[in-house]
Amino acid sequence: MKPVYILFLFVVSFVNAEAQVNPVAKGKISGKVTDATNKQPVDYATVSVYKQGSTSPFNGISTDTKGNFTVDHIPAGEYKVTADFLGYQRATIEHVIVKDGNVSIGEIKLSPVPHQLQGVTITAKTPTVENRIDKMVYNPQNDLSAQGGVAIDILKKVPQITVDIDGNVELQGNANIRFLINGKPSSIFGASLADALASIPASQIKSIEVITSPGAKYDAAGTGGIVNIILKDSRVEGVNGSVNLSAGTRRENGSFNLNVRKGNFGVNAFFSGNAQINTNAPNTRNRNSKDSLNNNTNLFQQGSNNFRRNGYQSGLNFTWNITKHDDLNASIGFNHFGNHGNGITNEDSRKTSATGSLLSDTSDIRNSNSKFNGTSTDVSVGYKKTFDKEGQELNVLYTSSFGNNSFSSFQQQDYLNNVKPSTGISNTNPGKDHETTVSVDYTHPVSKNFTVETGGKLDFNNINNSVATSILSPDGVFEPSAAQTYSFKYDRKIYAYYLSASASLFNNFLDVKGGLRDEYTVTNSDFQGVNIPNYNILAPSLVFSHKLDATQSIKLSYTRRIQRPDYGDLNPFLNISDVHNISTGNPNLKPEKGDNFELGYNKSYDKGANINIAAFYRRNTDDIQSFTTFYPTLDVNGTTYTNVSYNQRYNLGSEIRTGINIYASVPVTSKLSLRTNMIFSDRTSNNPGFTSVSAFAYRLNLNAQYSFGHDLSAEFFGNYNSSQKGIQGTNPKFVFYNLAMRKMFMNKKASIGLTASNPFAKYVSQSSTTFGNGFYQTNLRLVPVQSFGISLSYKFGKLEFKKDNRDNKEDDNMNNNSDNPPTEKPKDNNGGGGKSK
Template sequence: MKRIILLIAIIFSVVSAKAQFGVGGGGSSIVGKISGSVVDSISKKALDYGTITLFRGTSKTPVTGILTDDKGTFQLDNIHPGIYRLEISFVGYPTKIIRGIETTPSKPDKNLGVVVVGQSTKSLNEVTVTASAPLIENRIDKIVYNAEKDVTAGGGSATDILQKVPLVNVDINGNVSLRGDANVRVLINGRPSGATSASLADVLKGIPADQIKSVEVITSPSAKYDAEGSAGIINIITKQKNISGISGGISGGVGTRQNNGNFNLNYNKNRFNLTVNVGGNASWPQTSNTYQSTQIDTGSFHSFKESKGTSKVSRHAIVGSVSAGYEFNAFNSLNSTIRLNQIEFNTNSNSVTTGANPFSLNSVAHAIPASGFDWNVDYVHKFKKEGEELDLSTQWSHSIGNTEYTNYYTAVNPNQKNKIDGTNNEYTVQADYVLPINNTFKLESGAKYIIRRINTINDIYSPSGNDFVFNSLASSTYGYNQNVGAAYSVLTINLPKSYSILAGLRDEYTTIDGNPNSLSQKNVPFTQDYNTLVPSLTFQKKLTATQTIKLGYSKRITRPSLQFLNPYVDSTNILAQKVGNPKLNPEVSQTVELGYNTFIGASVINLSAYYKHTSGLIEGIATPVSVTVNGIQQGATLTTFQNIGNNNSFGGSFFGSITPFKILTIQGSINAYTYKPDPAGVFNLAQSQNGTYVQYGGFMRGTLTLPKDFVIESFAFGSSARRTIQGTNPAFSIFGMGFKKQFDNKKYSLGVNIIQPFSNYKEFNSNITSRGLTQVSRFQYPFRSFGLTFSYNFGKLSFKPQNPMEKKKGINNDDLKQDDQGMGGGGAGAGAGGR
């Protein structure tokens, strides 16, 4: 009932604000289209690739421009109501001028029909104007990485892209962190995906890099964004085309480590648009080397073991999407997208453990950690007032996870077979309203409700002769429900002397209930609910036309997901067990950030300093335990997730892009921050790291653009080891370079990518030290790879270039402007099936 009252209150606040400020009238945000076809006056043949330029009234400044296609047709999109003149230019023809073209809000479209152009003996000089977005854009509220400009991305995955984005770190397992904080919210086209809640790392590895248009990094989200994710938001924008005509492309890569392919087809006719995209990747089987030593000394029990082995993994993934949209008129539009995905891998591991009771282990696993769909329907209504808009959105995310593994032991443990099936359904309804009150004030309000339903079946099979039989005593089921109701308001104030303020407040109310069921482990159902107020405040001052300074405050929460709350002990590895904690509270972080941004010619510099306080910090705490197997006492560890206390962190980041020569661009970024935990209560006993530690990550890239569409690029990035109160997680670094040659006016391209050419393996070391426990782990993964990339674009279409006067023969796809509302739920809906 409280949530319903909250939603009603938001709606009434919007209506009240509208009445109070007397909105209505003003400009119009309605847009339409002007179309037609151009033919020769004598031959009646179509004039292909003629220049169409649109001007408002008698203005000498063009509004937009396109080229005619091979049939002489053209279509100018996003035209506001008004009176225009059209100029048609073609080599060998005089300029044709059509005046008095009028569009209105009620009739925003104008079809000029067939336009006849007479021949001339005087030829016109061809003018080519080119413009393209830089690889990295440093905007006031975010950093945008334009992945489609990345030469070395061909044949890779979303993981490879994120490794190059400023302030973002990706470790060897594909886990994503932002400025060192792993509690980051990852969205796809401004929305959460049910698949990412099940296995984010695997989903990112399954998205071909060729499907990604750009990546947005938002370190201080306003109240209009979900409060989930203490570090901020990473929004992956895919290539959803909105063009006139039919076009498409095929791209991919073949390499020594993985293979990648992608196909897209785009259709636009009148007010209807359709986009189809399918892609996937498959890795060759990769063999890694593993080592781990564990020493346990509790006073009453002492154990030392060493384990060495290899693990061979093969993986493949398929992702696809279908998007369709229709503009009923200039006021109303409807769009729907369904995104499908499936990630699958096979693992075969062998290890030998030595110590007082040596044994060997062969583990065979087959897993589909994420398979399902995200289906959303969006309705947008634009009002007559310029910028006033109402968005209604719904989304259904469905994913399943299946994991089946079998452990074959010698000498010590009985063999074991385990099958885990999980289902995750997430339903979201959201409304967002934007009201520009006047030139000084803009109000944004909205409400959202999320329903998550997760069910897990964990079947255990015990050995019986040469086979396995179902063990009902050891098996279990787990139901997890979460509901989140939210409402927000954000006020933007533009003040004199280039000052502006962004102030917002968000309220989120969360309810959780879990229902574990097992014959052997007695766990009672549990419930939890909490309300979180999330304020945000940003002050901004534009110092000059090229310099901006910003001071911001934001609050974020991180809800514990299913694997953190599951009360069942995971005995997949009986010597390294794990268990969740249903009593976990969410992490709450508060950040104050001061940022400075400047443009010096073609160079960009961004500096920021920040302080972040995190309460309820969640970490996995490993404790020594002893287990008895076949009557023999063994040393083991049990890892439990806990709210261990607080952490205060000071950090700073730098990003720069310079162009010392016209053909050379150098970009780099570095982020450094402190880790100083303050464990509470008994967790002081687990702390072995009690100093103040500086952690960092960085990236550098150089791009050389040579004549004849030849591009050379190299990059390097790395991050320091990440601390916990018990030890360190591995550091990571990598180097790569790429070459690309484009043909036929950039319609085709061929390239070569080289990753880590000087060594085959990368080594990752970690350690845990606590009272009675010392553990060292080493992992060697084959990283060196060589690959060929290719792309081919096809289609005949008209487009809207970034420069209104741009004339360029060939294909230039105009991507849809992506939603920046950050619609999404929370990360607590973790699907089952992960190990």
């Protein structure tokens, strides 16, 4: 705990010192960017401000729809201003003198590139990490070690996120995260998050947005925050696309993107797929337990599990700019993922009395098999209307996600020396998950410095599944078990409304955004003994942001969140693939509630370095956690199992997590750049009937990238996660590292890459403990992570650069020949055009 507070105090002291020596700059630079040939405004052009003589910008902005821009908070001094837009030559204004007040540099004229491109030969350099007032954005375009990988590989590098060896994701130490794709929910995440994230190829991902303090416009779901995965698309006129293929010793994947845009209409189509090649993971489990007579039982299990995974996605996205004020977009996507595991385990159960005399000793060989398959079809239609008043807009969104999931397991125990008949169980658990949402959002700028947002949302979620179980009879035949065959229906409706406002106060000294979201939840279930009352939650949010000067800012935020249990948490299906370790869901779970505070500081430097520090305090009540109970004998609907660890999710007391996240990016030389992300946190769990547990944990990573010139570059990425004590044991530590190289050719349209993961060790050893009333257990897993791979990428297409002149026409209609600007318009907080989540 002490290191957290020391770092926290350091942040506060450092910010105070910087604020004293760097008074708020009051200068401004304004102007207008136009096309030099037709005099039309160039909207969304990039304007950058450099200190005279510097090679890296320290401030910048995009032009508005009229080509105008104003860059404020500029200290007195001499500057260089540049304007860029895809398809135009850069324009530069030298020696701009700024004092207190506004400096207008008038009209900046951009000249079109003299020759039309025959292929995709212009690439905009996007910073790897962008820090914005409400979120951090990770752009993996230059992520060499993730090439040929999947979403999990990229998430390992995202600031404030930790990923363990099994693909479980935490945001600032909290695993209850609301995942979105392109700003929209998907049932693909409900059944198996790790499988879903392992089925999205890294080549398909444009960026990942991390939102730790979501505003009132977002759903209140997710006590940890929101992670929004933005898939690649294109807003460029013409036909273009890309192909990515990779092969390796552990994983193979490929993706194909095609973008077509003509005038006001655009289509994006994609297909991607991946497969994790079969891997074998040895494991050992040793458990000591006592029964009510103080007899001791030692269960020793040793075996291995073969595991493989596969998945694919495809989709179509349509955009239609009906008029200059009316946009329509629609999409349909299909996702599939699955896994298959099977293994053989040698088991020995030795029971002794309190005096040490042997009571029984049995050995058996257990064969097990499990399969999971999930599909999701996502449909969305969105309408956006803007008005003559800048910033005023209306958004309407309909989404529907249809998920089909199926899980089956089988296990059979054959006892040595035929001391008793073989036992076994086989079951299937097909299910459906359907979620439909309708949202309306409206933004109204009351004045230049004051904006109001309001909206509402309906969210209907229905889960329906069944369980069919068969038991191995003494004569060796699997027979249906009526007592363990049942169905489970769960219906949840959420009615939400929000109101928020943002303002710049005291002559732009302080930016404030606050809001309140109200969500009323109605839940029905037909499962025996389950009765969940309706509940209402008020979720306030408040953000204060102050720009100390042009290079540094601070932010203080508060938000209240909830975590409703999802499909996997609720499903009462009993996984008995191991009769000594049974797990199940809990349909009686209540939502977890969280109050999150965060203090952030960000500073950039002339040479391009950047540091971001975020101190956080999170308190959860009705905390949803897994808990293991030991039973010497356990009756499951008429079948008795012995020596059982029974794992289920519960609402357990409260949890407080205090910590600090430090992200830094440093261009050491023109060829070498370093990035690091460090998280230090202390977690205190208070659970009725148990001793309060306090545990310190940290995560460190380092990313080094070097450019050899001639379009050849290399990268190293290393990650260390410490172990952490929980309420029932200790989670294991692990070390993971990647090496990668990439060579680009054909004018950067094609590339070949080589990757190696943990090349000097076949396994990562995972040692953990679990304990509770009457038992103590040690676990050892050897997780195969070593891999070598090769990836190929090719971009194709023809680009045409035409400016959209709709703002200068009195009569717009769907037959005009204008198009969207070739760069993407900066999106709102949701990454999806102002939609309510």
